[in-house]
Amino acid sequence: MKDINKHSSPKNITIGDIAKELGLSKTTISRAISGKGRIGAETRQRVHKYILEHNYRPNLVAKGLAQSKTYNIGVILPADANLTEIPFFQSCLMGICDAAASMDYDVLVTTVTDDDISLLQRLIDNQKVDGVVLTRSLVHDLPAQYLKEVGIPFVLIGTSEDEDIVQIDSNHEAGCCELTTLVLKSGCERVALLAGNQNHMVNRSRYRGYVKAFLDTGIEIDNNLVHLNLNNNILIQKAVNGILDNGADCILCSDDFICSKVLAHLEEMNIAIPDRVKVASFYNSNNLENHTPPITALNISIKELGVTAGKHLIKIISGETTSRKSLVNYEIVLKKSTS
DNA sequence: GTCAGTCAAAGTAAAGCGGA
DNA sequence: TCCGCTTTACTTTGACTGAC
Numbered sequence: 001m002k003d004i005n006k007h008s009s010p011k012n013i014t015i016g017d018i019a020k021e022l023g024l025s026k027t028t029i030s031r032a033i034s035g036k037g038r039i040g041a042e043t044r045q046r047v048h049k050y051i052l053e054h055n056y057r058p059n060l061v062a063k064g065l066a067q068s069k070t071y072n073i074g075v076i077l078p079a080d081a082n083l084t085e086i087p088f089f090q091s092c093l094m095g096i097c098d099a100a101a102s103m104d105y106d107v108l109v110t111t112v113t114d115d116d117i118s119l120l121q122r123l124i125d126n127q128k129v130d131g132v133v134l135t136r137s138l139v140h141d142l143p144a145q146y147l148k149e150v151g152i153p154f155v156l157i158g159t160s161e162d163e164d165i166v167q168i169d170s171n172h173e174a175g176c177c178e179l180t181t182l183v184l185k186s187g188c189e190r191v192a193l194l195a196g197n198q199n200h201m202v203n204r205s206r207y208r209g210y211v212k213a214f215l216d217t218g219i220e221i222d223n224n225l226v227h228l229n230l231n232n233n234i235l236i237q238k239a240v241n242g243i244l245d246n247g248a249d250c251i252l253c254s255d256d257f258i259c260s261k262v263l264a265h266l267e268e269m270n271i272a273i274p275d276r277v278k279v280a281s282f283y284n285s286n287n288l289e290n291h292t293p294p295i296t297a298l299n300i301s302i303k304e305l306g307v308t309a310g311k312h313l314i315k316i317i318s319g320e321t322t323s324r325k326s327l328v329n330y331e332i333v334l335k336k337s338t339s
Numbered sequence: 340g341t342c343a344g345t346c347a348a349a350g351t352a353a354a355g356c357g358g359a
Numbered sequence: 360t361c362c363g364c365t366t367t368a369c370t371t372t373g374a375c376t377g378a379c
Contacts, residue, residue, distance in 0.1 A: 014368085027371080029370095030372085058369090062369030065370065065371085066369085066372075
């Protein structure tokens, strides 16, 4: 028997040490700890007494080996997230980490772009994780398609038309419809929408909510006031100029990135909010909360999205059934920008 | 047949060991 | 010294053994 301590740091007590000390096999110790399999009550008590006295902690690598599990979950972030999106993904990640830690899992993070999922494939090929949380939903969702093909458990933070995918989201369509209706009923007659990339499912849901509010209130949409796929500042500024020329009295922004660019452009043009034009966002953030005047926005607990996603994923990994779609509550926070 | 316990195998990095 | 093979570490679990 070689001396394994010769080249290593002080080692933790193992199941083998306990077996040797108590004159039992490693199997018997394992069964006494797990409660699975037949074992005498007195033996079980002896083992439990010993592990309590010696602060035994199972080796998760070996446990994973025996169960063909890694006790890791992967979190996939978009590599092309812009600066204003980072707080969203950070809060998601914190929620996922909390959920994972509470269920004895660790988290590995990697990134994908819309058309390059090689880092996700590497994570799966190398068997680094038992399951995956996708933090962005796309219309043509390459990561989701890939994970379905290879049969790895995963959940999606967002919405998908694929009914096989477990989805964690807020009801964006209902929230945006509610906020748009509030604005329409407050007396605004020319309510514009500036929305982002329509390849992102969330932006489609927000657009549907805007349209539904007009249908419900019986007001016709003026397409001159609707601009989609605003992916950069130049497009946003052009859109703002266009809707102001078309008499917009309220600007609804599909997210805080667009909203912050709109606010900056309005300030440059010395256009007063809310006196000349009202502004609201379908997604809230610290940037908007700290703006003068404060901006009316839809509020969602992003960390709760992450916690829910993490818990659902680990349930699926453990073989438990879970609901296909979970919705996290939203609230409309009315501020001076629409008063 | 039942009960209580043991054996062996799973994956893989790192260390040990023998021969060239 | 280098190369390549063997052993070890770690836990779980189905199959197996021995006593009654």
